[in-house]
Amino acid sequence: MLGVMSGYSNPERPDERLSTAERDAAVGHLAEAQSAGRLTAAEFSERSAAARAAVTRADLVPLFADLPESAPAEAQLPPAGAIPGAGFTSGPGAPYGYGDASVPSSGRGGTRALGGAVGATIMALVPIVAFALFMIFGFVGSFTWSWVFFLLVPIAGIVIYGPGSAERRSR
Incomplete structure (x- = not known):
């Protein structure tokens, strides 16, 4: 399993460059932390921008330093050669920025307009x-x-x- 991080706080090969899929996975994990109430919207915005701009795996370490480790399957990034977007789903329950769940829904047709x-x-x-x-x-x-x-x-x-x-x- 070369190229797989053991976690964001202690990556294997920290000087290795990130792929787009790895940056997307990091933003997805930050979205999970926000939905769990561990990050405010402002913190999520700031950290997700930093994750998208990260160049190496070591650049992600400070973004997750104060967050608890997730389950092993969640804490790992996809392999270095993974297909971008693989493993991401659309529809209800998908992380923000992916598929249909990119905008929070009000439960009334997905709009916050007066009169739905x-x-x-x-x-x-x-x-x-x-x-x-x-x-x-x-x-x-x-x-x-x-x-x-x-x-x-x-x-x-x-x-x-x-x-x-x-x-x-x-x-």
Whole structure:
């Protein structure tokens, strides 16, 4: 098993360069630590950026120094010649950044919009309606003030996704 780390805190061959799959695996383990409540969102963001920028296996050591060792299968990186992305799944339960689970879901169609999927659909149609009103009132009247209809887009966004969306997501 040459090329496999025995763990992030004590890698075999620390001067060996990392593969993309190994960097992705490190970010996945950091996501698991965040979901377990061991890292805040800010810490996860900072450490995952450092993991993506890591060049050697030794560069990953400080990112995991204060985290407990996982089960042996979880703590190991894929072999140095592993196929990038192998072993990563999509769908519910996949680490952030992989497949369908890259955005936390609210359980109501995966949107935090007011009104759920209907609110998201309305928000998607608002720019089209604003453009249509701009063209209609521009040709019928004057284009001087018809640009005001484009203000519907941010206003609808504030109403549909504004304050309170975090509370709707946590319900």
